[in-house]
Amino acid sequence: MRRIKLLVEYDGTDFAGFQVQGKGERTVQGTLEEALKRIAGHDVTAIAAGRTDSGVHARGQVVHFDLAGRIPGERIASALNGILPRDVAVRRADEVASDFHSRFSAKSRTYVYLLWREPARSALWGRFATWESAPLNLEAMQEAASCLIGTRDFGSFANAGGDPGSTLVREVKRLEVVEIEGRSLMAVRITANAFLRSMVRNVVGMLVCVGKGDLAPSGVPAIAASGRRELNPCPTAPPQGLCLLRVEY
């Protein structure tokens, strides 16, 4: 068996998330595994670095699987792209050491969250950005973001449904809020060693709360320190603005 690492891109709009749910829903994993079975000639399990939620996109998801078939490594990406539907694509495929694991070998993940800032919703950006036309105080958001960098229990940013019993401590290495595309978009970029369930969307939800003036930046450390989602008054940001940009090894 050869272990193959795929760099995968998808538009999450029409998927019920990455992971197979066992309910007959359309998932990225199920779609990939079906295509992989066709080129491999045997059942394949595709394991991803980040199990993105329903509606979340990826530019640089990393997936590994084991291949018994004889297809040459350099043909895997083009063979898959010929089979996969338009909303999933394989950017590259590489043979890796048999102990490489897309999730456990990853050192960090980087996500970007896009907010559409114009007075009217966008037909072109509607799939990839969340419309938020209210005035937002960028400086206050940046101040709040700086409070969240570092290693701590991120339980107050974790929705129910994560791995039970595991640690809630994560290290946020970088978190920045910037305006782009002539201020039509605001982008939140976040890098951490790993993320809890819906953690990015809860961080963005809090930053938007702060931007609107519903929460002072000075209130952020206490909520973060509480470690409990029910003590965090901010909503979870919707999925469509979120994209897994890259995974670092």
Place this chain on the structure above:
Amino acid sequence: MRRIKLLVEYDGTDFAGFQVQGKGERTVQGTLEEALKRIAGHDVTAIAAGRTDSGVHARGQVVHFDLAGRIPGERIASALNGILPRDVAVRRADEVASDFHSRFSAKSRTYVYLLWREPARSALWGRFATWESAPLNLEAMQEAASCLIGTRDFGSFANAGGDPGSTLVREVKRLEVVEIEGRSLMAVRITANAFLRSMVRNVVGMLVCVGKGDLAPSGVPAIAASGRRELNPCPTAPPQGLCLLRVEY
């Protein structure tokens, strides 16, 4: 009756073009007129500056219509956006003079055509850019583009189906080819007083021909001067890379 000017954005992927075809197909015009009828309380005809083809997008299409209803001007855009499907949005609505005409009053139109340049197709850009992974000589394309600027008969860039008997002379005011997004995309931006049917896609088709080395830049003027599409050996570029960026009055 008040005349209203709309700035309209749409993702053309799931539309059979702007104009109502009379065959029960889903069109931007039909979708807009249905929403306008609901807010106006009477039948409305929506007239666009550019009758974009099936699959072509718009960021800044301009549409005018006449309104008898009492809805205040400042509420028109938000009322329409509440009714319209996700792939059409009204960026703004303004009351204009009764002799304003979206098409006949326009001084120029600007389109952008995006080419996706990476080795693999893109799941995120697939709706909005045409995948062209072959090596392209940017300098040759820019040289060819400069030959097409100016006023001439553009018949060799017009597909059948335009207004019969009308002039084929158009003025291309600006035409540039640039690499963007770290060379993952190539953009062709073109401004003209008006365009013939599929003219932008034929110009891009020729520039890609030149970029691939299938046609020398020095061969462009003779083809342009012929005025006959059948003497132009280059294919028409596919619609999904094309977007009507803005209309100038």
